[in-house]
Amino acid sequence: MEEKKWWTWLILVSAIVAVVLLITAPFGYRYEILPLGEALISTVVALLASLITVIGGLIMAVVATRKGLTTNRNLVLAGVVIALVPIIIMGPVALSVRSVPPIHDITTDTENPPRFDHVVDLREGAPNSLDYEPGGEVAEQQLAAYPQIEPLMSSLSAMDALARAESVLAAQGLEVVNRDDNQRIVEAVATTKWFGFKDDVVVRVTPTDSGSQIDVRSVSRVGQSDLGANAARISAFLEAFEG
Numbered sequence: 001m002e003e004k005k006w007w008t009w010l011i012l013v014s015a016i017v018a019v020v021l022l023i024t025a026p027f028g029y030r031y032e033i034l035p036l037g038e039a040l041i042s043t044v045v046a047l048l049a050s051l052i053t054v055i056g057g058l059i060m061a062v063v064a065t066r067k068g069l070t071t072n073r074n075l076v077l078a079g080v081v082i083a084l085v086p087i088i089i090m091g092p093v094a095l096s097v098r099s100v101p102p103i104h105d106i107t108t109d110t111e112n113p114p115r116f117d118h119v120v121d122l123r124e125g126a127p128n129s130l131d132y133e134p135g136g137e138v139a140e141q142q143l144a145a146y147p148q149i150e151p152l153m154s155s156l157s158a159m160d161a162l163a164r165a166e167s168v169l170a171a172q173g174l175e176v177v178n179r180d181d182n183q184r185i186v187e188a189v190a191t192t193k194w195f196g197f198k199d200d201v202v203v204r205v206t207p208t209d210s211g212s213q214i215d216v217r218s219v220s221r222v223g224q225s226d227l228g229a230n231a232a233r234i235s236a237f238l239e240a241f242e243g
Contacts (some may be wrong), residue, residue, distance in 0.1 A: 002071040007060050012075060014053040015082035021046035022086040030196035032217050036222060039195070046086045047094060091153060096227045102143040104128055104220035106230040108151045108238075110139035114204035114217045118178035119187045126221035146231040150236050152214040158184055161212040165173035165203040169242045174201060189232060190218075197222060198232060205236070214241060 013076045025042035054154035057080035107113040111134045116123075120130065133139070140171055142149065149231035154161050159181065166186045170176050174188035184205040191198050204211040207237070218230035 004067060004075070005069065005072050006065075006066075007056075007073045007078075008075045010056050011057045011060060011079035012082075014049055015057075015079040018049040018053060018083055018086050021049070023088065026195040027229060043090065044084055047090045050083040050086040052085065058082065060174045073204060093227060097225065100225065100228040101145045101229075102194060102225040103138050103141050104223055104226040105130075105132060105138055105217070106142055106146065106219075106226075106234055107138060107217035107232065108215045109217075110134060110142060110150055113213050114185065114202045115219075116187060116200060116202050116219075117180060117183065117185065119189070119200045119202065123221055124175065128219065128221055128223070130219060142231075144178065149234055152241060153208070153211070154206065154214055154241070155211040158207040158212045161205045161214060162203075163187060163207065164241060169203070170202065172236065172240060186199070192229070199226070199233070201233065201237075214238070 021042050024035065025039045025046065027040035028042075029036055057076050061076045061080070063072050064070075066077060082220045103112075105128075113132045113134070113180045123130065129212040147168055154164075156164060162179065162181065162184055166176055166179055169188040171185060174190045176186060176188045178185075182184075184207075188201045188203075189198055190201060197220065199218055201216065201218045204217075206215070216234045219235050220226045220230060
């Protein structure tokens with residue numbers, strides 16, 4: 001019977017540890033077992049461990065093949081496959097860090113962004129502020145990165161548009177927390193599936209001569225960069241609203 005080499009076990013154990021870290025880190029934060037910093041570090045460690053394990057595993061698979069160690073080769077390749085899981089899941093996220101600006105407050109109106117009302121109390125203690133400087137650095141970065149984020153003109157009356165906005169938000173899985181017909185706003189909370197991060201959304205409806213103007217703002221409670229999530233959320237909302 002072929003002896004299992006120490007490096008075979010190392011590849012397998014490293015791959016399993018990487019997957020375990022990938023799973024426990026976000027859920028540890030989501031259920032308030034780990035602080036955000038430690039959860040993010042664990043996720044990065046999982047990704048780096050996976051990369052090292054895949055590279056080392058492929059090298060050792062070649063070595064095992066040349067030495068005729070079939071069982072070791074197969075076990076090493078199994079470890080490589082396991083180690084690919086964190087890379088497949090987190091790789092695109094890691095790559096997006098460089099492709100989007102480090103901002104987390106996105107709006108269709110950078111000169112007069114919609115204001116939150118009920119959500120203000122829900123964000124108590126959140127690291128990110130709701131303060132917004134019209135024409136400031138955040139606005140400039142948004143306009144450069146997401147020029148497609150613009151107000152939506154609708155033929156619907158203001159009240160009909162408000163009802164439509166509430167319906168679309170709910171249909172997209174957001175928790176609608178406030179609708180104010182006087183201010184003509186709808187507020188909702190989006191919760192990410194992985195870490196359970198909460199982003200707050202407000203839709204403002206302004207009457208026009210031909211119907212109404214729809215403006216949206218989406219703001220993350222934590223994190224300097226939203227990895228493009230808020231812009232994607234607004235784009236999805238506007239598309240669904242029109243549809």
